[in-house]
Amino acid sequence: MSNTIEKALQRNQQQRQEQSSDDAAPAASGSASNDIKEPMFLDLEKLEEKGYVSVSGARKQINEEFREIKRKLLSNAFGKLAKTLNNSNIIMVSSSRPSEGKTFTATNLALSIASEQDKTVLLVDADVLKPNVLFSLGIERRNGLMEYLTGEVDDIADVLYSTNIDKLKIIPAGKTHHLSTELLASQKMHDTIQEFANRYSDRVVIIDSPPLIGITETAVLANFAGQAVVVVEEGKAKMHDIKASIERLNPDMAIGFVVNKSVYNDGDMGYYGYYGYGSE
Numbered sequence: 001m002s003n004t005i006e007k008a009l010q011r012n013q014q015q016r017q018e019q020s021s022d023d024a025a026p027a028a029s030g031s032a033s034n035d036i037k038e039p040m041f042l043d044l045e046k047l048e049e050k051g052y053v054s055v056s057g058a059r060k061q062i063n064e065e066f067r068e069i070k071r072k073l074l075s076n077a078f079g080k081l082a083k084t085l086n087n088s089n090i091i092m093v094s095s096s097r098p099s100e101g102k103t104f105t106a107t108n109l110a111l112s113i114a115s116e117q118d119k120t121v122l123l124v125d126a127d128v129l130k131p132n133v134l135f136s137l138g139i140e141r142r143n144g145l146m147e148y149l150t151g152e153v154d155d156i157a158d159v160l161y162s163t164n165i166d167k168l169k170i171i172p173a174g175k176t177h178h179l180s181t182e183l184l185a186s187q188k189m190h191d192t193i194q195e196f197a198n199r200y201s202d203r204v205v206i207i208d209s210p211p212l213i214g215i216t217e218t219a220v221l222a223n224f225a226g227q228a229v230v231v232v233e234e235g236k237a238k239m240h241d242i243k244a245s246i247e248r249l250n251p252d253m254a255i256g257f258v259v260n261k262s263v264y265n266d267g268d269m270g271y272y273g274y275y276g277y278g279s280e
């Protein structure tokens with residue numbers, strides 16, 4: 001499988017003009033925020049028990065896996081390649097089909113990056129048809145992206161929540177609307193993401209997105225994001241689906257794959273491999 005993925009990526013890379021070396025030099029500056037609401041409380045012990053990345057930095061397999069994955073993403077976001085990408089700090093997480101592990105991946109990525117010294121993360125639940133970020137973090141429903149996009153809430157700051165992890169903020173999906181996916185493709189969504197990219201240039205924005213096949217608006221998100229992580233479920237994802245997914249993404253963006261739900265010899269399940277844009 002990795003061979004085919006690599007070939008597909010090579011094609012993607014050939015479409016890019018500029019290639020430069022890959023040593024990340026993260027920008028470090030504080031970013032102002034005017035969040036005013038009750039923070040969200042993540043039960044970190046419970047999340048760790050459920051197999052999520054631990055923010056305490058314990059040496060667990062999942063932490064190591066995400067350290068690998070995020071290293072490349074952060075390098076693309078802030079290193080020398082960043083200037084070759086439009087909104088390099090905006091990362092959408094998607095997959096060909098449902099249930100391959102998008103939310104688990106987006107959430108762990110956010111937790112892992114939030115444990116970096118000099119990075120802040122905004123996790124946005126844009127899988128508006130199957131909003132799952134809050135549920136998987138054990139947090140009750142709140143207003144979110146949908147309320148903002150429909151105009152029910154005026155200010156994006158009203159749906160942007162602080163958490164008990166200093167460097168992690170969350171915009172939940174809010175309630176599903178009959179025009180949910182159309183709203184994702186709206187000019188307002190575009191402007192909102194653009195604003196995040198510019199105002200918080202030291203911040204990584206992770207967007208949990210709907211699947212690429214069957215939901216056309218997901219591809220519109222690819223026009224705002226500089227990077228895409230495509231989650232591929234080992235043994236389940238079909239090659240022609242993976243190819244179709246890449247075609248729906250923007251050829252100018254950095255595309256990486258994570259192969260998920262790999263079962264190891266000891267029976268544990270996890271991630272392996274990250275095949276992505278960059279010179280390494």
Ligand SMILES: Nc1ncnc2c1ncn2[C@@H]1O[C@H](COP(=O)(O)OP(=O)(O)OP(=O)(O)O)[C@@H](O)[C@H]1O
Binds near residue numbers: 100211
């Ligand atoms: N590497 C993993 N280890 C353990 N559990 C996992 C792993 N990846 C995914 N899961 C579990 O598999 C289920 C599906 O994953 P998840 O909800 O992240 O998929 P999804 O692509 O977001 O699905 P949907 O299309 O419904 O949004 C969840 O219960 C999740 O916790």
Ligand SMILES: [Mg+2]
Binds near residue numbers: 104
């Ligand atoms: Mg999901």
